[in-house]
Amino acid sequence: SYELTQPPSVSVSPGQTASITCSGDKLGDKYVCWYQQKPGQSPVLVIYQDNKRPSGIPERFSGSNSGNTATLTISGTQAMDEADYYCQAWDSSTAMFGGGTKLTVL
Amino acid sequence: QVQLQESGPGLVKPSQTLSLTCTVSGGSISSGSYYWSWIRQPAGKGLEWIGRIYTSGSTNYNPSLKSRVTISVDTSKSHFSLNLSSATAADTAVYYCARGIAAAIGSYYYYYMDVWGIGTTVTVSS
Numbered sequence: 001s002y003e004l005t006q007p008p009s010v011s012v013s014p015g016q017t018a019s020i021t022c023s024g025d026k027l028g029d030k031y032v033c034w035y036q037q038k039p040g041q042s043p044v045l046v047i048y049q050d051n052k053r054p055s056g057i058p059e060r061f062s063g064s065n066s067g068n069t070a071t072l073t074i075s076g077t078q079a080m081d082e083a084d085y086y087c088q089a090w091d092s093s094t095a096m097f098g099g100g101t102k103l104t105v106l
Numbered sequence: 107q108v109q110l111q112e113s114g115p116g117l118v119k120p121s122q123t124l125s126l127t128c129t130v131s132g133g134s135i136s137s138g139s140y141y142w143s144w145i146r147q148p149a150g151k152g153l154e155w156i157g158r159i160y161t162s163g164s165t166n167y168n169p170s171l172k173s174r175v176t177i178s179v180d181t182s183k184s185h186f187s188l189n190l191s192s193a194t195a196a197d198t199a200v201y202y203c204a205r206g207i208a209a210a211i212g213s214y215y216y217y218y219m220d221v222w223g224i225g226t227t228v229t230v231s232s
Binding site: 001029030031033035037042043044045048049054086088090093094095096097098099100 | 143152153154155158166168169202206207208214215216217218219220222223224225
């Protein structure tokens with residue numbers, strides 16, 4: 001079965017750029033979306049179709065996808081961005097999630 | 107604005123069927139080209155997609171759960187449901203329902219979930 005791999009954790013200083021990767025075989029041939037989940041809350045869609053932002057999501061969130069890796073980039077990271085982030089793609093009629101990355105804003 | 111709300115027993119005995127309902131409000135469950143999904147998350151762990159249903163009744167299930175899962179929709183009541191048979195402690199999790207959007211662009215297909223319920227905790231224990 002298809003697998004998406006994310007680093008368990010990423011740390012970033014406030015105001016700096018955070019990059020969270022999601023890897024999978026020929027992932028660039030698929031569309032990827034990203035969800036943010038804060039403790040005790042439901043996931044929130046922050047990026048869809050590789051690089052599109054839903055209404056209400058700040059411009060500091062952006063996405064890219066090429067080759068075997070998709071990347072969620074958060075520019076000018078704020079303390080409120082500390083959360084778990086999950087990538088998701090579609091393969092063989094199944095939605096697949098990455099294992100999640102805990103973003104810590106130090 | 108569409109809202110989703112999960113409901114159902116918080117405690118299920120092992121070997122019984124786990125049954126949940128997701129009620130859709132603020133919009134019609136049968137309007138637009140939306141899918142309706144179930145996702146779960148064991149405590150401290152990641153998200154696992156369970157399956158989805160289209161308002162036509164067509165379904166897709168996670169292969170790892172397919173033998174035990176049934177998702178159905180009742181458009182007259184604006185809700186869709188999850189049945190997971192032969193429950194075990196491994197099915198203990200927060201269960202979310204979500205609205206999905208899908209389309210194909212050339213040979214590429216995308217599916218993402220843009221509206222989520224608040225989740226409901228289900229514990230499988232005797």
